[in-house]
Amino acid sequence: MEGGAVRVGPVLEETFYILSKKNTVYRVKLTEKGLSLQKESNGNTKIETIRINDIVGCRCMRSKRKTGASCVCHPSAIRRNGLRVVEENSGEQDESDISAYLYIYAYVLKKYKMKGQRRERMTITLRFRSFDKYDDNMREAQKWRVAVKCLMRHRPVPRCVLLAGETDVLPGLEAVRWCPASRSSVSEEKKLLVLLNPKSGPGKAREMFQQRVVPVLAEAELPYDLYVTKHANYARDFVRTKDIYQWRGVVVVGGDGIVFEVFNGMFERPDWERAVKEVPVGVIPCGSGNGLAKTIAYAMEEPYDQNPVLISTLNIVKCRSMPMDLVRVETKTQILFSFLSVGWGFLSDIDIESERLRAIGGQRFTIWSVARLIGLRTYRGKLWYLPLEGYKSQGGTPPAPAFLTRSTSHCPTLGAKGDDGLSDAHVHAHAALTPVHSSLSFHDCITPDGDRNGDADAVISESLSLETALGQDDVDAESVSEGGGSGQRPRLDSYYSATSRRSTYFSTTGSSYQSLVDSASAGGSGSEIEPRGPASSVRMYGPPSRLPALTQPAPPHWKAIDGEFVMVHASYQTHLGSDCLFAPNSKLADGIIWLLVIRAGITRAQLLQFLLGLSSGSHLTCPRAEMIPVTAFRLEPEAGTGHMTVDGELVDYGPIQAELMPSLANVMSR
Ligand SMILES: Nc1ncnc2c1ncn2[C@@H]1O[C@H](COP(=O)(O)OP(=O)(O)OP(=O)(O)O)[C@@H](O)[C@H]1O
Numbered sequence: 300m301e302g303g304a305v306r307v308g309p310v311l312e313e314t315f316y317i318l319s320k321k322n323t324v325y326r327v328k329l330t331e332k333g334l335s336l337q338k339e340s341n342g343n344t345k346i347e348t349i350r351i352n353d354i355v356g357c358r359c360m361r362s363k364r365k366t367g368a369s370c371v372c373h374p375s376a377i378r379r380n381g382l383r384v385v386e387e388n389s390g391e392q393d394e395s396d397i398s399a400y401l402y403i404y405a406y407v408l409k410k411y412k413m414k415g416q417r418r419e420r421m422t423i424t425l426r427f428r429s430f431d432k433y434d435d436n437m438r439e440a441q442k443w444r445v446a447v448k449c450l451m452r453h454r455p456v457p458r459c460v461l462l463a464g465e466t467d468v469l470p471g472l473e474a475v476r477w478c479p480a481s482r483s484s485v486s487e488e489k490k491l492l493v494l495l496n497p498k499s500g501p502g503k504a505r506e507m508f509q510q511r512v513v514p515v516l517a518e519a520e521l522p523y524d525l526y527v528t529k530h531a532n533y534a535r536d537f538v539r540t541k542d543i544y545q546w547r548g549v550v551v552v553g554g555d556g557i558v559f560e561v562f563n564g565m566f567e568r569p570d571w572e573r574a575v576k577e578v579p580v581g582v583i584p585c586g587s588g589n590g591l592a593k594t595i596a597y598a599m600e601e602p603y604d605q606n607p608v609l610i611s612t613l614n615i616v617k618c619r620s621m622p623m624d625l626v627r628v629e630t631k632t633q634i635l636f637s638f639l640s641v642g643w644g645f646l647s648d649i650d651i652e653s654e655r656l657r658a659i660g661g662q663r664f665t666i667w668s669v670a671r672l673i674g675l676r677t678y679r680g681k682l683w684y685l686p687l688e689g690y691k692s693q694g695g696t697p698p699a700p701a702f703l704t705r706s707t708s709h710c711p712t713l714g715a716k717g718d719d720g721l722s723d724a725h726v727h728a729h730a731a732l733t734p735v736h737s738s739l740s741f742h743d744c745i746t747p748d749g750d751r752n753g754d755a756d757a758v759i760s761e762s763l764s765l766e767t768a769l770g771q772d773d774v775d776a777e778s779v780s781e782g783g784g785s786g787q788r789p790r791l792d793s794y795y796s797a798t799s800r801r802s803t804y805f806s807t808t809g810s811s812y813q814s815l816v817d818s819a820s821a822g823g824s825g826s827e828i829e830p831r832g833p834a835s836s837v838r839m840y841g842p843p844s845r846l847p848a849l850t851q852p853a854p855p856h857w858k859a860i861d862g863e864f865v866m867v868h869a870s871y872q873t874h875l876g877s878d879c880l881f882a883p884n885s886k887l888a889d890g891i892i893w894l895l896v897i898r899a900g901i902t903r904a905q906l907l908q909f910l911l912g913l914s915s916g917s918h919l920t921c922p923r924a925e926m927i928p929v930t931a932f933r934l935e936p937e938a939g940t941g942h943m944t945v946d947g948e949l950v951d952y953g954p955i956q957a958e959l960m961p962s963l964a965n966v967m968s969r
Pocket of ligand 1: 496497498499500501528529530531532533552553554555556557558560585586587588589590947
């Protein structure tokens with residue numbers, strides 16, 4: 300590719316020193332795998348690599364001018380003020396400091412004996428001051444920044460980054476010029492569309508987004524347009540009516556109900572084929588179920604339960620997507636596109652009837668499970684299904700769940716849905732949003748680092764600061780020469796300043812980054828979306844069905860079960876909720892509907908065993924629960940009342956049929 304260069308060895312490398320530790324040298328290499336930090340101290344060598352996939356972004360900054368307030372006589376206050384940084388042209392820069400700072404933000408996987416794995420934020424700060432002119436130092440910083448950004452996106456690093464003195468624009472990436480003349484970051488990429496349901500789950504989606512998601516989007520320099528939904532079907536009609544191609548993807552902040560609206564809004568567009576192909580859907584779990592968010596994290600083998608919002612945010616900032624099956628569902632009155640489940644009986648009853656307890660959050664499912672267990676119901680009807688070719692029923696015992704040991708879910712409760720991921724949310728006063736909202740400044744949204752349990756023996760704990768020496772004022776010449784600096788070169792070697800926890804002073808709280816959104820560019824303010832009236836009928840497009848109409852008999856080669864059921868529940872995702880590993884063998888695009896059938900005759904004790912096993916997937920060992928992989932099915936309840944759900948949403952009680960549409964949608968992933 301023009302301007303590109305495929306590298307086998309390091310893209311960039313540099314030797315650094317630690318000011319506070321005279322005999323410590325860092326050899327830093329940027330490779331296609333990541334940022335390798337080799338620490339050499341008193342004859343010992345340790346290497347730690349921050350994987351390129353764990354890096355979410357990097358930005359160039361400049362020292363902030365000290366204010367009168369910085370003259371506080373307390374030494375730590377002086378140090379803290381001394382480390383503040385701002386955007387280079389913010390007007391607040393300290394012209395007397397010729398250093399350029401590169402901040403690299405990563406979320407690395409840490410293992411703890413007791414707590415298991417979790418992702419933790421790490422900041423690496425490179426301070427470039429080898430040259431005696433600010434522009435030259437900034438050019439060096441920008442060179443590293445461009446290289447990191449290219450590697451993050453799996454794009455070739457432009458040759459100009461490797462050859463000093465040239466200037467260029469990244470091919471196909473953000474137009475990030477690192478030449479002195481034009482070094483400001485200009486993103487020419489599309490923004491994200493964020494649709495946030497303030498009423499989802501316990502109603503904390505706004506705060507959650509503001510506190511947990513916006514900071515990571517800012518680190519990734521991902522601008523967004525935020526729309527807060529005003530009523531049911533707002534998200535659906537928004538996606539149906541707007542020019543959605545102006546956005547790089549739709550991020551849903553809410554529960555599975557809003558995800559359902561977004562997918563169905565896409566299929567209500569005449570250009571649905573382009574929409575589902577070009578606009579991936581991401582989800583930040585703020586609802587009461589959050590089945591899709593958990594399924595995606597599970598597929599990525601990410602430690603979701605420790606921090607559902609962070610893990611899901613990291614799935615959207617990489618701007619990658621993967622295919623996902625959808626299911627076309629037909630009832631007597633409507634056609635729907637489902638991403639999660641179709642249910643009849645026990646689980647659907649719990650889902651719908653527990654709505655009245657919504658105020659208590661995920662616990663509603665537990666309480667209603669007990670109620671339904673006591674007042675156990677059965678339903679008469681007929682089930683037809685088209686078994687997956689090659690699958691042989693194992694006499695009621697399904698294939699052993701392949702991923703049971705990977706589940707980190709805890710489900711002390713009975714519910715099919717549980718964790719809302721909001722338990723440790725803090726409410727910020729500034730979180731109130733207007734319906735059409737812009738990305739906030741970086742300065743506004745970063746929260747201070749929490750206490751982190753870094754490994755004291757690691758090359759880096761949670762943050763690291765780098766500087767390049769000037770060879771004048773505060774440079775420790777001895778440390779430079781001890782560490783291998785030649786002293787004969789046109790510029791001095793770089794060195795790290797600290798690896799201690801104190802370097803969190805370099806964290807982003809003092810930074811300022813503007814990423815403003817022009818709300819007018821969103822193709823309208825979004826406020827003109829009116830609630831759908833009861834008589835409203837919108838045409839559904841999407842791929843046509845290959846099944847006979849519901850009024851026609853089911854195909855003769857389909858299998859049939861005529862009888863009395865406790866439940867029939869189909870899913871195409873591993874998780875129906877964050878604590879419900881319903882179909883452990885499922886994959887996002889495996890072409891399979893996992894149909895779970897429990898017929899009448901199951902005892903309450905067996906059903907209890909089934910419910911208790913849902914969090915780990917061991918419910919499939921329940922002798923009365925039969926999991927059948929199929930590609931299509933039809934249900935026909937006998938007259939009476941009951942609940943039928945599609946993705947947790949109530950649909951007309953009556954005949955329903957579903958067929959798998961392989962890899963029809965795209966979801967955002969790491
Ligand atoms: N502003 C709003 N006021 C009231 N209802 C809304 C609003 N915006 C969206 N809705 C409706 O709320 C329903 C539920 O939303 P959502 O899925 O986000 O949360 P949830 O039901 O708590 O989570 P889950 O679906 O995972 O159980 C959606 O189906 C949507 O139609």
